Amino acid sequence: KNEVEQSPQNLTAQEGEFITINCSYSVGISALHWLQQHPGGGIVSLFMLSSGKKKHGRLIATINIQEKHSSLHITASHPRDSAVYICAAYTDKLIFGTGTRLQVFP
Amino acid sequence: GAGVSQSPRYKVTKRGQDVALRCDPISGHVSLYWYRQALGQGPEFLTYFNYEAQQDKSGLPNDRFSAERPEGSISTLTIQRTEQRDSAMYRCASSLNEADTQYFGPGTRLTVL
Numbered sequence: 001k002n003e004v005e006q007s008p009q010n011l012t013a014q015e016g017e018f019i020t021i022n023c024s025y026s027v028g029i030s031a032l033h034w035l036q037q038h039p040g041g042g043i044v045s046l047f048m049l050s051s052g053k054k055k056h057g058r059l060i061a062t063i064n065i066q067e068k069h070s071s072l073h074i075t076a077s078h079p080r081d082s083a084v085y086i087c088a089a090y091t092d093k094l095i096f097g098t099g100t101r102l103q104v105f106p
Numbered sequence: 107g108a109g110v111s112q113s114p115r116y117k118v119t120k121r122g123q124d125v126a127l128r129c130d131p132i133s134g135h136v137s138l139y140w141y142r143q144a145l146g147q148g149p150e151f152l153t154y155f156n157y158e159a160q161q162d163k164s165g166l167p168n169d170r171f172s173a174e175r176p177e178g179s180i181s182t183l184t185i186q187r188t189e190q191r192d193s194a195m196y197r198c199a200s201s202l203n204e205a206d207t208q209y210f211g212p213g214t215r216l217t218v219l
Contacts, residue, residue, distance in 0.1 A: 030205055043149075043197065043210040086148055090205060093162055094139070096148040 003027045004089050006097040013104050019074040021100045023087035030090055032070050034061050037084040077104045110211035112198050118217045119188055127183045127214045131200030138181050143195040188218045
């Protein structure tokens with residue numbers, strides 16, 4: 001069993017739909033990261049959170065420390081949101097989930 | 107300012123050769139991390155530094171892999187006697203301090219023939 005698990009592995013949506021990607025972890029963490037990997041391969045950090053909720057534009061990340069669970073939400077999804085979304089648990093190093101491949105169609 | 111840069115961006119080498127991959131972190135960033143990402147997989151941790159001190163090298167696959175950051179800035183990941191299974195994208199990231207947001211470089215795609 002991986003220490004960081006994501007679901008779903010693949011996700012397709014129509015433009016405008018509300019998207020949720022889930023991340024569960026089994027290790028003790030000091031923070032959880034959400035990353036976006038573009039089709040071209042570049043990785044961008046979206047959020048780093050250790051409690052509660054953060055919002056940036058149409059992206060919202062939440063974390064429940066007691067349940068060891070985090071979610072990434074995308075409101076009003078757009079084709080340009082198509083990417084692989086990766087959660088990573090920070091202990092003294094990042095432990096990555098396997099990623100969720102999102103495709104948003106017009 | 108400039109982001110994290112890595113060189114070369116692409117490296118093709120023959121099995122048995124040594125390769126050195128370079129990472130230039132964001133200026134002033136204390137922590138520097140090396141990751142490896144196989145095609146279709148998520149990144150996996152290799153090693154990291156705070157300043158020039160290597161804090162954790164538990165992710166290095168074997169003793170053919172080594173890394174250094176002698177002056178606390180630029181880092182080099184060296185793979186000796188490369189093997190085909192070493193083919194992957196090698197990514198570097200830096201953060202202002204340990205546990206801060208990490209900024210990723212573009213990666214070096216290594217292909218071992």
